[in-house]
Amino acid sequence: MSFIKKNTEDLVFSPVRMIGKEWFLLTSGTPEDFNTMTCSWGGIGIMWNSSVMTVYVRTSRYTFEYMEKNNFFSISVFPEEYRKALAFCGSHSGRDVDKIKETGLTPVTLDGVPAFAEAKRVFVCEKLYAQMLNTDSFVRKDLLQDYYAKDPMHKMYLGKIIAAYENQA
Numbered sequence: 001m002s003f004i005k006k007n008t009e010d011l012v013f014s015p016v017r018m019i020g021k022e023w024f025l026l027t028s029g030t031p032e033d034f035n036t037m038t039c040s041w042g043g044i045g046i047m048w049n050s051s052v053m054t055v056y057v058r059t060s061r062y063t064f065e066y067m068e069k070n071n072f073f074s075i076s077v078f079p080e081e082y083r084k085a086l087a088f089c090g091s092h093s094g095r096d097v098d099k100i101k102e103t104g105l106t107p108v109t110l111d112g113v114p115a116f117a118e119a120k121r122v123f124v125c126e127k128l129y130a131q132m133l134n135t136d137s138f139v140r141k142d143l144l145q146d147y148y149a150k151d152p153m154h155k156m157y158l159g160k161i162i163a164a165y166e167n168q169a
């Protein structure tokens with residue numbers, strides 16, 4: 001493992017493919033106490049003149065508790081061979097299982113924030129803005145039926161990308 005710090009604007013990748021198809025692990029907490037979960041919804045862009053990443057976390061997730069308590073989070077993007085590990089972290093809760101033990105992933109700390117040694121790319125983010133999605137703000141009300149009839153609402157977290165790394169291993 002050899003993480004090289006990069007300028008975010010110099011990274012070449014498709015954000016739509018990375019987020020929606022490759023997925024990522026969203027990790028929040030301290031090196032001693034953190035949780036991680038798989039995500040495939042989110043965005044990358046510019047806000048308040050900074051590079052930012054936005055993630056959406058349902059309030060039922062164990063990771064939600066960590067996102068509320070901590071001001072930093074990381075986004076770890078993996079090579080295809082880790083698809084099974086991501087599927088596991090997206091179908092089991094840290095309340096019930098030890099995801100690190102079960103997947104064999106190796107936690108590392110980058111800029112004080114937990115991430116994973118096997119990742120090919122990591123973004124370390126500082127929470128700037130967080131807001132619950134609310135039913136009144138939905139323009140297309142059918143989305144409420146499709147996505148929130150049974151499951152709780154998402155909270156949006158917009159984080160400034162304070163560091164971007166690529167793994168040269």
Ligand SMILES: Cc1cc2nc3c(=O)[nH]c(=O)nc-3n(C[C@H](O)[C@H](O)[C@H](O)COP(=O)(O)O)c2cc1C
Nearest residue numbers: 037038039040041057058061062063090092093094
């Ligand atoms: C491919 C994939 C993408 C997911 N994307 C999200 C997401 O963007 N937001 C979310 O709240 N849950 C998402 N999930 C569900 C969580 O990863 C899942 O509920 C996980 O078990 C939560 O773990 P936790 O309780 O330890 O936080 C996704 C699951 C999978 C398999």
